[in-house]
Amino acid sequence: MATGFWEKQYKRVKKWSKLFLPHQKLRYFPPKFVLRDPVLEGVIDALSNGQQVAVVVLSISNLKEFSQQLELAQLHEYKDELRVGFQFIFKDSAYKDDLIIVHDYYSDGLTIFLRIQSEKHRVIHIENMLKTMMPKLERWINTKYPYFQHTFDIGYMFIERQYCTTQDALYIAQQQAVAMAEKRIHSRYINTLLEVRQIIQKRQITLLAQPIIDLPKNEIIAWEFLTRGPKGTALETPLQLFSLARQSNLIYDLELLVLEKAFKLISKAGCLDDIFLNFTPITLGNKRFIPALEKLLEEFPEIEPTKLIFEVTERDSIEGLAFFLDNIKQLRQKGFRIAVDDTGAGYSSLHTINELMPDIIKVDRSVIQDIDTNKLKESMLKGLILIAKEAGSLVVAEGIEKKEEADVLLRNQVDLAQGYFYAKPGRLEKDRVVLV
CATH class of the missing domain: 3.20.20.450 (EAL domain)
Structure with a gap:
């Protein structure tokens, strides 16, 4: 009886002692948690396939006026509707294969990440896409919030990662697109850019x-x-x-x-x-x-x-x-x-x-x-x-x-x-x- 008791105690101590062994000898590991960034993954996938990636920012130019009429929860709901609407319109359009993701990276609007196929002229393609998609988006959101007049400012930039990491290049392009949408860039530069x-x-x-x-x-x-x-x-x-x-x-x-x-x-x-x-x-x-x-x-x-x-x-x-x-x-x-x-x-x-x-x-x-x-x-x-x-x-x-x-x-x-x-x-x- 005594022998059986001490055998059980020995096995219990031996089991728990494994937690104090050197790292390479541990049998029991804590669970691993991996944080995924679907935006970064989508961008890297597109670039590795030889495609160009555009970052498009839709800035709601009169959001401040709009937010005064809504509670915070309603404002979040509005932006969710905007994101869902844009995704729905894209999936039902000729540009459905271009969409990587729509993300709420931008407090005054949305950030859209697009892949531009290698055979397409990227500037012309983006301009044509915006010309086609924006009226549809405006009609969509106007049916949801008919009492409010929506106006959008748009900026876009292409990800260039020659001298930095993809994540840095993504951030730079997004900030440039935001600046363009908010017209914070010097007006002469914007006019020249548009001219080019x-x-x-x-x-x-x-x-x-x-x-x-x-x-x-x-x-x-x-x-x-x-x-x-x-x-x-x-x-x-x-x-x-x-x-x-x-x-x-x-x-x-x-x-x-x-x-x-x-x-x-x-x-x-x-x-x-x-x-x-x-x-x-x-x-x-x-x-x-x-x-x-x-x-x-x-x-x-x-x-x-x-x-x-x-x-x-x-x-x-x-x-x-x-x-x-x-x-x-x-x-x-x-x-x-x-x-x-x-x-x-x-x-x-x-x-x-x-x-x-x-x-x-x-x-x-x-x-x-x-x-x-x-x-x-x-x-x-x-x-x-x-x-x-x-x-x-x-x-x-x-x-x-x-x-x-x-x-x-x-x-x-x-x-x-x-x-x-x-x-x-x-x-x-x-x-x-x-x-x-």
């Missing part, structure tokens, strides 16, 4: 062509397409247009429009020469770029990839762009050639050339200007020519404006050249260029 969006939506850009000359033969062998904004506006010049597009996260949309216009122009003009197209690493490193390009190749089967050269602007770093090198590899596999633009003007020429081993190196105007009177610049040119030979690249000198500069290039056996000395940019038409 309108240019993209209405496709208000023009492509000019500048010839590229084979120096030994003194004949045109290629063209560079140059972008201009609406004539007579502040955004006509490419520097201003592309700078503002970059600041407003619209650079990909703008450069994709340039690509589409380029394909149409090549086809319409029946151009058989090589074409140089200038793109930022942001666009070339976008996961959606290759599918968009493949779609254009299907639409214009007469255009041969071997005739197109993608110029990577050297003033931008290629660091941190996850898909950039893979996209460059795919471009080469399809037959496209790669050039490094602005060589000598930025901070990372040698690194970019080493990473890409480009087919063509374009020497920036800053090196060429007054090279006939500057021996140091000529030495720089010789150094770049030597690097190009090691990389197996052709050399194009940009921005030649006088005969003396051209003579230096000939003396140093530069392959190709372009600039006002040879021809100004013009409108490419069938078999000819018309100056504008």
Whole structure:
């Protein structure tokens, strides 16, 4: 009897002593609690599938007036109705596959997270979606609260996660969308942003062509397409247009429009020469770029990839762009050639050339200007020519404006050249260029 009692006590002590053993020897673990964030999960899933994510904020501009008529509980009920209504309308629309989630992230309204399919123009797609959905939402909420006039302010921004975590990028985009909806951003910036969006939506850009000359033969062998904004506006010049597009996260949309216009122009003009197209690493490193390009190749089967050269602007770093090198590899596999633009003007020429081993190196105007009177610049040119030979690249000198500069290039056996000395940019038409 006694023995049985002590055996039971021993087993009981042994059982409980396990709780005081080192962590790795514990048999009994406390339950694990995992907090899920459906917004973050949905955003990460969309981005990993190559889709773009838009954060849309619907701000109820007269909510303060409305809240004075309702108790707090009724106000929460109103916002629930708004969220349910938006979800219902989305699920019954052509945009049903775009919705990630509707969330009450914003005290004065709602935040909607949307996935934008890779083949769609994101700005145009968002604008069309809002134009379609907002009247339906207003009708829905007016049936629930007919005694109150609803007005909404809308802001949207796209998630860009190049230099931060997805969660940080989501927060930044949401705050920017809120600021836009509440019109806290400087009015001049908003107007300019809307102007850039309108240019993209209405496709208000023009492509000019500048010839590229084979120096030994003194004949045109290629063209560079140059972008201009609406004539007579502040955004006509490419520097201003592309700078503002970059600041407003619209650079990909703008450069994709340039690509589409380029394909149409090549086809319409029946151009058989090589074409140089200038793109930022942001666009070339976008996961959606290759599918968009493949779609254009299907639409214009007469255009041969071997005739197109993608110029990577050297003033931008290629660091941190996850898909950039893979996209460059795919471009080469399809037959496209790669050039490094602005060589000598930025901070990372040698690194970019080493990473890409480009087919063509374009020497920036800053090196060429007054090279006939500057021996140091000529030495720089010789150094770049030597690097190009090691990389197996052709050399194009940009921005030649006088005969003396051209003579230096000939003396140093530069392959190709372009600039006002040879021809100004013009409108490419069938078999000819018309100056504008």
